[in-house]
Amino acid sequence: xxxxxxxxxxxxxxxxxxxxxxxxxxxxxxxxxxxxxGPGEAAARFEDDVRPALEARGMPALLSGMIGSNLxxxxxxxxxxxxxxxxxxxxxxxxAPGVRIVPGLRCAGLAGxxxxxxxxxxxxxxxxxxxxxxxxRRLVCLPGTHAKWVRMVDGRVEGFITxxxxxxxxxxxxxxxxxxxxxxxxxxxNDAEAFDQGLEAAGDGGALAARLFSVRGRIxxxxxxxxxxxxxxxxxxxxxxxxxxxxxxGAWTDAPVDLVGDAALCAWYxxxxxxxxxxxxFADGExxxxxxxxxxxxxxx
Amino acid sequence: xxxxxxxxxxxxxxxxxxxxxxxxxxxxxxxxxxxxxGPGEAAARFEDDVRPALEARGMPALLSGMIGSNLxxxxxxxxxxxxxxxxxxxxxxxxAPGVRIVPGLRCAGLAGxxxxxxxxxxxxxxxxxxxxxxxxRRLVCLPGTHAKWVRMVDGRVEGFITxxxxxxxxxxxxxxxxxxxxxxxxxxxNDAEAFDQGLEAAGDGGALAARLFSVRGRIxxxxxxxxxxxxxxxxxxxxxxxxxxxxxxGAWTDAPVDLVGDAALCAWYxxxxxxxxxxxxFADGExxxxxxxxxxxxxxx
Numbered sequence: 001x002x003x004x005x006x007x008x009x010x011x012x013x014x015x016x017x018x019x020x021x022x023x024x025x026x027x028x029x030x031x032x033x034x035x036x037x038g039p040g041e042a043a044a045r046f047e048d049d050v051r052p053a054l055e056a057r058g059m060p061a062l063l064s065g066m067i068g069s070n071l072x073x074x075x076x077x078x079x080x081x082x083x084x085x086x087x088x089x090x091x092x093x094x095x096a097p098g099v100r101i102v103p104g105l106r107c108a109g110l111a112g113x114x115x116x117x118x119x120x121x122x123x124x125x126x127x128x129x130x131x132x133x134x135x136x137r138r139l140v141c142l143p144g145t146h147a148k149w150v151r152m153v154d155g156r157v158e159g160f161i162t163x164x165x166x167x168x169x170x171x172x173x174x175x176x177x178x179x180x181x182x183x184x185x186x187x188x189x190n191d192a193e194a195f196d197q198g199l200e201a202a203g204d205g206g207a208l209a210a211r212l213f214s215v216r217g218r219i220x221x222x223x224x225x226x227x228x229x230x231x232x233x234x235x236x237x238x239x240x241x242x243x244x245x246x247x248x249x250g251a252w253t254d255a256p257v258d259l260v261g262d263a264a265l266c267a268w269y270x271x272x273x274x275x276x277x278x279x280x281x282f283a284d285g286e287x288x289x290x291x292x293x294x295x296x297x298x299x300x301x
Numbered sequence: 302x303x304x305x306x307x308x309x310x311x312x313x314x315x316x317x318x319x320x321x322x323x324x325x326x327x328x329x330x331x332x333x334x335x336x337x338x339g340p341g342e343a344a345a346r347f348e349d350d351v352r353p354a355l356e357a358r359g360m361p362a363l364l365s366g367m368i369g370s371n372l373x374x375x376x377x378x379x380x381x382x383x384x385x386x387x388x389x390x391x392x393x394x395x396x397a398p399g400v401r402i403v404p405g406l407r408c409a410g411l412a413g414x415x416x417x418x419x420x421x422x423x424x425x426x427x428x429x430x431x432x433x434x435x436x437x438r439r440l441v442c443l444p445g446t447h448a449k450w451v452r453m454v455d456g457r458v459e460g461f462i463t464x465x466x467x468x469x470x471x472x473x474x475x476x477x478x479x480x481x482x483x484x485x486x487x488x489x490x491n492d493a494e495a496f497d498q499g500l501e502a503a504g505d506g507g508a509l510a511a512r513l514f515s516v517r518g519r520i521x522x523x524x525x526x527x528x529x530x531x532x533x534x535x536x537x538x539x540x541x542x543x544x545x546x547x548x549x550x551g552a553w554t555d556a557p558v559d560l561v562g563d564a565a566l567c568a569w570y571x572x573x574x575x576x577x578x579x580x581x582x583f584a585d586g587e588x589x590x591x592x593x594x595x596x597x598x599x600x601x602x
Contacts, residue, residue, distance in 0.1 A: 071481065111502040112515035113522035146514065163510040171472040201412040207545030208509040209464040213447060214413035221414035244508030
């Protein structure tokens with residue numbers, strides 16, 4: 001039987017139709033992020049827009065991501081760490097007839113309880129991608145709006161910490177004083193020299209609110225070109241995240257850090273880890289999301 | 302001769318008319334923040350709106366604050382630290398006939414060059430408020446959108462560090478994911494218990510982007526009431542600032558930390574310092590701004 005699989009996050013829905021033999025029959029990205037849905041709107045959008053566009057009327061569906069939060073379609077709850085990931089497939093929530101949602105994970109984090117929603121599905125997909133990933137201790141880092149640092153042992157999630165690095169970057173660029181420091185042009189974010197300056201300015205990651213003001217200070221002093229300030233800010237925030245969290249979580253394992261996510265963003269994180277002498281490996285975030293949804297669907301039977 | 306004194310910052314202009322005998326003849330707050338002025342608009346607003354409202358046509362004027370930045374009326378430059386504050390009165394910039402602007406200060410900060418604009422005038426006013434302030438080592442903390450931590454010795458500014466704590470609070474409350482955690486009602490910011498929870502969560506101030514996510518984690522886990530989340534966020538950000546900067550700057554002096562600014566905000570900072578066993582004293586920010594403008598005007602002659 002064909003199935004509709006969806007990675008439904010805050011900013012968009014990525015949906016695949018998988019045929020009975022496992023082939024991808026259709027794929028589409030919808031600008032229906034949970035952050036932009038009105039209360040109770042998810043069901044209507046799914047039935048009226050998503051299913052017709054994918055010719056998937058009446059097909060069973062499995063969804064993961066923020067669609068399972070209290071801002072989404074139906075609250076899909078959380079399962080507590082430490083946890084073996086095959087438990088996820090036994091903990092699905094029914095949002096409507098034939099539509100099931102993957103639960104999030106919860107653990108004791110750095111400064112209180114921590115939660116993830118969507119990344120647990122990526123972890124399942126990452127795990128089945130290579131048998132070796134399921135044995136021994138691993139540190140998996142999933143950069144993004146809310147980056148996740150995850151300790152895994154023998155395929156089990158022991159715990160994790162979320163860092164709002166991507167959100168701080170977006171807020172400071174779009175609404176804050178520092179936006180006045182930026183020159184024109186998106187090319188600026190690819191300025192490796194300015195990114196490295198930012199990494200350097202991150203220091204030990206402490207006093208972040210003070211280090212951030214160095215964007216303004218350097219522009220005023222002529223030490224940073226306006227069209228490099230976005231890359232500098234990115235380097236500073238990613239550098240502070242890595243400097244703050246790797247000492248806390250890195251001793252977990254001698255293995256390279258596994259980066260999972262967008263290729264370009266993971267390359268910047270790899271640069272920040274490399275500066276600290278930490279090796280990394282990369283896996284594509286969208287590919288592991290699909291692999292995770294497939295695996296959970298298979299296990300749920 | 303009467304004079305028009307103005308503290309013209311990013312969000313508003315506070316202007317006083319001082320008579321020949323030193324009395325305040327008029328005061329008014331104008332919603333003409335530099336952040337909302339179009340290019341070249343400052344001169345027209347000042348002549349057409351401010352002067353008539355204060356009956357101050359043709360009166361000499363002295364202005365301080367962001368009006369002296371490259372986003373304001375005329376770039377009033379910076380003087381470099383360490384510096385004796387009487388140098389400020391010798392470094393004014395003429396923006397128009399009879400209108401002079403106070404320069405900012407510049408120093409080597411925590412992660413690159415640092416700058417202030419407006420606070421130098423408050424420091425002048427704070428200094429003349431009590432003779433004792435001009436001798437020995439002091440650590441002055443001016444909370445605000447961009448908090449300043451200033452090392453002073455014998456009335457001289459040795460250096461300072463800016464922390465964007467107030468701006469991060471405003472951005473996260475207005476535009477970020479954490480705003481979904483907030484319940485209704487401004488009373489929430491006065492929740493001392495939630496503020497203290499935030500102070501605790503600030504830890505050593507490191508990994509701030511991760512600690513911030515604890516707002517969301519605690520709400521989801523039911524450990525924090527939605528109407529306490531703004532106060533918790535405030536405690537976390539102020540706590541991280543104090544935990545990050547006091548170890549760097551506090552060894553400078555055994556004297557209590559001098560807090561200068563808004564009374565309510567300074568009270569929250571005092572609470573954060575107190576938790577670390579550090580005593581504080583308070584001086585009102587608007588009063589010292591006026592005192593500083595008066596003193597600079599007197600010295601400029």
